[in-house]
Amino acid sequence: MTLVHPPLVAPMIEGVETEGATVASTNPARPGEVVAEVRLAGPAVLVAAARVAKVAQRGWADVPAPVRGTVIGNFGRLVEDNAETLARLVTREVGKPLAEARGEVREIIDTCRFFLGEGRRLYGETVPSEMPDKQLFTFREPVGVMMVITAGNFPVAVPSWYLVPALLCGNAVVWKPAEYAAACARALTELAQHAGLPPGVLSMVPADGPSTADGLAQALAAGVVDKVGFTGSTAVGRQIGALCGQHLQTPCLELGGKNPMVVTPDADIDLAVEGALFGGFGTAGQRCTSLGTLIVHESVYAGFKRRFATAVENAPIGDPMRAVLYGPLLDAKFAAAYEQHLGLIRAHHTVFGSTAAGLIGVGAPRRGFVGDLDRGHYYHPVVVDGLLPDDELFREETFGPIVGLTTYRTLDEAIELANLPGYGLSSAIYTNDPATVFRFRRGISAGMVSVNNSTSGAEAHLPFGGNGRSGNGSRQSGRWVLDQVTRWQSVNWDYSGRLQKAQMDTAVP
Numbered sequence: 055m056t057l058v059h060p061p062l063v064a065p066m067i068e069g070v071e072t073e074g075a076t077v078a079s080t081n082p083a084r085p086g087e088v089v090a091e092v093r094l095a096g097p098a099v100l101v102a103a104a105r106v107a108k109v110a111q112r113g114w115a116d117v118p119a120p121v122r123g124t125v126i127g128n129f130g131r132l133v134e135d136n137a138e139t140l141a142r143l144v145t146r147e148v149g150k151p152l153a154e155a156r157g158e159v160r161e162i163i164d165t166c167r168f169f170l171g172e173g174r175r176l177y178g179e180t181v182p183s184e185m186p187d188k189q190l191f192t193f194r195e196p197v198g199v200m201m202v203i204t205a206g207n208f209p210v211a212v213p214s215w216y217l218v219p220a221l222l223c224g225n226a227v228v229w230k231p232a233e234y235a236a237a238c239a240r241a242l243t244e245l246a247q248h249a250g251l252p253p254g255v256l257s258m259v260p261a262d263g264p265s266t267a268d269g270l271a272q273a274l275a276a277g278v279v280d281k282v283g284f285t286g287s288t289a290v291g292r293q294i295g296a297l298c299g300q301h302l303q304t305p306c307l308e309l310g311g312k313n314p315m316v317v318t319p320d321a322d323i324d325l326a327v328e329g330a331l332f333g334g335f336g337t338a339g340q341r342c343t344s345l346g347t348l349i350v351h352e353s354v355y356a357g358f359k360r361r362f363a364t365a366v367e368n369a370p371i372g373d374p375m376r377a378v379l380y381g382p383l384l385d386a387k388f389a390a391a392y393e394q395h396l397g398l399i400r401a402h403h404t405v406f407g408s409t410a411a412g413l414i415g416v417g418a419p420r421r422g423f424v425g426d427l428d429r430g431h432y433y434h435p436v437v438v439d440g441l442l443p444d445d446e447l448f449r450e451e452t453f454g455p456i457v458g459l460t461t462y463r464t465l466d467e468a469i470e471l472a473n474l475p476g477y478g479l480s481s482a483i484y485t486n487d488p489a490t491v492f493r494f495r496r497g498i499s500a501g502m503v504s505v506n507n508s509t510s511g512a513e514a515h516l517p518f519g520g521n522g523r524s525g526n527g528s529r530q531s532g533r534w535v536l537d538q539v540t541r542w543q544s545v546n547w548d549y550s551g552r553l554q555k556a557q558m559d560t561a562v563p
């Protein structure tokens with residue numbers, strides 16, 4: 055099949071017609087350009103989608119796992135056939151550079167390839183019994199209906215981390231994408247549905263925040279959602295966690311980060327500068343794994359700062375269809391929130407990296423801007439020096455092109471500073487000393503640690519997730535995500551012909 059891009063994106067639910075108000079999803083590089091009109095669903099539509107999913111899931115779970123794996127393989131091939139169209143749509147709708155958008159599409163294909171094989175594994179275990187003529191087993195069972203709520207900074211790859219393993223394991227999915235990335239969501243859903251999913255197994259329902267909260271609450275109360283997967287802000291994650299908790303559910307929460315990078319005295323400084331540039335400013339700093347604060351040893355601080363300033367000043371910024379470090383912010387809402395974070399810069403901070411902090415084109419120009427401004431949400435790269443642990447900028451995620459800089463004396467002090475904001479998603483250390491690596495790894499609260507590499511850009515088959523304000527300890531990706539999308543069932547099978555009582559008839563001395 056070939057992807058077509060319709061002007062209207064409406065909820066895609068088998069047998070459910072929807073009507074209602076639409077909002078425009080626009081190109082953040084040219085806000086006047088509408089990528090799609092998006093019909094937003096109310097709470098009742100979300101509940102209807104979950105009810106449809108509940109029925110469809112039973113049949114899908116009966117399909118043998120290797121056959122479900124074949125469908126996932128088809129999905130990956132369809133994405134591959136349409137990779138360039140999908141990547142261009144990602145760039146157009148959310149403004150990330152085309153090279154990154156291509157990488158994002160690659161990540162879906164890799165995820166499909168990984169889970170295609172999992173259809174032939176999905177192992178349970180045989181476990182010895184403490185009694186004779188008795189055998190114990192474990193089976194992985196699908197959770198049921200999963201409601202997946204995702205952000206727009208990774209409009210197709212991050213959703214695929216939920217969709218692919220959930221579907222492979224026999225779940226049905228209701229996916230609520232970000233409104234401003236709904237055209238991407240529609241394209242991905244169409245490819246998945248064409249891969250051979252039975253009707254109703256995957257629905258895509260754009261909705262705003264209040265309708266989503268209301269719809270989710272109703273669906274949980276009605277017993278038609280069994281698991282929630284959410285990638286987004288810590289604040290919304292807390293609300294979802296509380297809501298799920300009332301129904302004794304544990305959601306999979308992938309939240310924000312204030313990701314630290316430590317640069318030690320023996321580090322390769324050029325490598326560290328390169329990693330900091332990509333980590334801090336790649337995707338305009340709008341990854342949950344983006345670099346928040348650089349913690350640089352005082353002995354190498356001056357040299358690092360000089361080279362980092364030069365790299366940031368010369369970084370190409372502009373039209374995301376061209377070869378740039380970053381393009382515009384995701385949409386007007388994100389731009390407004392980021393401007394508030396710029397307001398956290400205090401008198402005791404020094405700012406470098408650009409001639410101004412704020413919107414490019416308003417006030418100071420950006421030397422070497424690539425392409426036309428076109429009123430796009432383009433922001434200067436900002437480095438804020440002299441951060442103090444009490445500064446809000448030190449503690450809060452900013453989700454934009456701003457990086458903090460501070461110094462340390464001992465490794466213990468660096469680890470303490472790195473852990474201070476209370477997030478715990480990604481982290482990085484640049485060093486050539488193995489003992490420093492292991493001490494850092496043990497001391498850091500982050501779920502992910504990079505050594506001589508950036509905080510962002512995790513590979514798609516390693517556990518992905520965070521602790522503290524970054525999530526509830528759930529992990530996605532690779533085989534570890536199976537614990538999110540399945541539940542263990544244990545079976546004890548007695549073929550002795552009598553009632554053997556565990557603990558009471560046990561012969562273990």
Ligand code: UN1
Binds near residue numbers: 212341343509511513
């Ligand atoms: C996110 O920003 O929600 O590790 C995910 C990375 C990407 C995923 C980021 N592969 O930076």
